[in-house]
Amino acid sequence: MSRPSLPTLHGRVHEQEVLDRLLADVRCGHSRTLLLRGESGVGKTALLAYLVGRLEEGRIVGAVGVESESEIAYLALQQICTPLLDYLGQLPAVQRAALATALGIGAGESPGQLPTGLAVLGLLAEAAVEEPLICVVDDVQWIDRQSAAILTFVARRLGAESVALVFAVSDPASELVPAEAGLLSGLPELRVKGLGADDARALLDEVLAGAIPPRVRDRIVAEARGNPLALLELARGENTVP
Ligand SMILES: Nc1ncnc2c1ncn2[C@@H]1O[C@H](COP(=O)(O)OP(=O)(O)O)[C@@H](O)[C@H]1O
Ligand SMILES: [Mg+2]
Structure with missing residues (x-):
C-alpha cells in the first residue's frame, strides 16, 4: 500500500x-x-x-x-x-x-x-x-x-x-x-463521531475559499451534523452556480 x-x-x-x-x-x-x-x-x-x-x-x-x-x-x-x-x-x-x-x-x-x-x-x-x-x-x-x-x-x-x-x-x-x-x-x-460545530466551520472555511454568508454557513453546519463528507458535498453545492 x-x-x-x-x-x-x-x-x-x-x-x-x-x-x-x-x-x-x-x-x-x-x-x-x-x-x-x-x-x-x-x-x-x-x-x-x-x-x-x-x-x-x-x-x-x-x-x-x-x-x-x-x-x-x-x-x-x-x-x-x-x-x-x-x-x-x-x-x-x-x-x-x-x-x-x-x-x-x-x-x-x-x-x-x-x-x-x-x-x-x-x-x-x-x-x-x-x-x-x-x-x-x-x-x-x-x-x-x-x-x-x-x-x-x-x-x-x-x-x-x-x-x-x-x-x-x-x-x-x-x-x-x-x-x-x-x-x-x-x-x-x-x-469515530461527527465533527463539532467549530471544526465543521473550520473545514467549511478551508474549502469555501470565498466568504459565504454566516447564515448559509450555519445552515450547512446544521444539515451536515458534523459529517465531513456531507459538509464537503453541501459546500460544493453551495459553490455551484445553478
Ligand atoms: N477530520 C477531517 N477533516 C477534514 N476532512 C475530512 C476529515 N475527515 C474526513 N474528511 C474528508 O471527508 C471525506 C469523507 O471521509 P472518509 O474518510 O472517506 O469517510 P468514511 O471512510 O468514514 O466514509 C473525505 O473527502 C475526507 O478527506
Ligand atoms: Mg471509507
Missing part, C-alpha cells in the same frame, strides 16, 4: 493520539488491534490514511472491502497475504497448504479454518520479525465472510509480534449480517 502525504484533519486530536499510540506500541514490539467504527463519510478512511502516513519504519499491507466483490471467498486475505508470500515457506506444512488453498495458489479443495487462521497469524508474525507490520482493512462491512472470520481469529490471538491490525467498518451495524457483527464484537473499538 502506498504512503500518502499526511492529510489535514480537523477535530481529530483524540483519534490521532490513539493511532499514534498504537504505532508507538507496535514499534516497541507489541501487537495491537483496533476497529474504527462510524457512519459513512465521517472520516474513517481519512484516519486510516493518517495512520499509514505516520508510519516511519515498517511495512503496510491491507485490503479494502468492495460491495460487489463481497461474495468472493478469501479475496481480502489474498490482498493482505500476497505481498508476504516470501514467508510462506517458514510455516508448518499443514498451514502452508491451507493458506495456499485459500489464496487460490494451492491444490487442496477447501482450506480448514484453523490451519488457515494459524497460517495467517504465522505469516504476519514472520513478516514482522525485521520491522513492524501494519495491516489496514477498510470497509470491513464489504469484505468476504471467510476473510473476516480469519482476520478476527488472528486479531484475537496477536500478542508480541509487532503487528497492528486496524479495521474500519461503517455503521449502522444493523447493515452487517449477524455473523459479521458477531465476528467484530469485542475487538478494541474507536468510535
Whole structure:
C-alpha cells in the first residue's frame, strides 16, 4: 500500500493520539488491534490514511472491502497475504497448504479454518520479525465472510509480534449480517463521531475559499451534523452556480 502525504484533519486530536499510540506500541514490539467504527463519510478512511502516513519504519499491507466483490471467498486475505508470500515457506506444512488453498495458489479443495487462521497469524508474525507490520482493512462491512472470520481469529490471538491490525467498518451495524457483527464484537473499538460545530466551520472555511454568508454557513453546519463528507458535498453545492 502506498504512503500518502499526511492529510489535514480537523477535530481529530483524540483519534490521532490513539493511532499514534498504537504505532508507538507496535514499534516497541507489541501487537495491537483496533476497529474504527462510524457512519459513512465521517472520516474513517481519512484516519486510516493518517495512520499509514505516520508510519516511519515498517511495512503496510491491507485490503479494502468492495460491495460487489463481497461474495468472493478469501479475496481480502489474498490482498493482505500476497505481498508476504516470501514467508510462506517458514510455516508448518499443514498451514502452508491451507493458506495456499485459500489464496487460490494451492491444490487442496477447501482450506480448514484453523490451519488457515494459524497460517495467517504465522505469516504476519514472520513478516514482522525485521520491522513492524501494519495491516489496514477498510470497509470491513464489504469484505468476504471467510476473510473476516480469519482476520478476527488472528486479531484475537496477536500478542508480541509487532503487528497492528486496524479495521474500519461503517455503521449502522444493523447493515452487517449477524455473523459479521458477531465476528467484530469485542475487538478494541474507536468510535469515530461527527465533527463539532467549530471544526465543521473550520473545514467549511478551508474549502469555501470565498466568504459565504454566516447564515448559509450555519445552515450547512446544521444539515451536515458534523459529517465531513456531507459538509464537503453541501459546500460544493453551495459553490455551484445553478
Ligand atoms: N477530520 C477531517 N477533516 C477534514 N476532512 C475530512 C476529515 N475527515 C474526513 N474528511 C474528508 O471527508 C471525506 C469523507 O471521509 P472518509 O474518510 O472517506 O469517510 P468514511 O471512510 O468514514 O466514509 C473525505 O473527502 C475526507 O478527506
Ligand atoms: Mg471509507
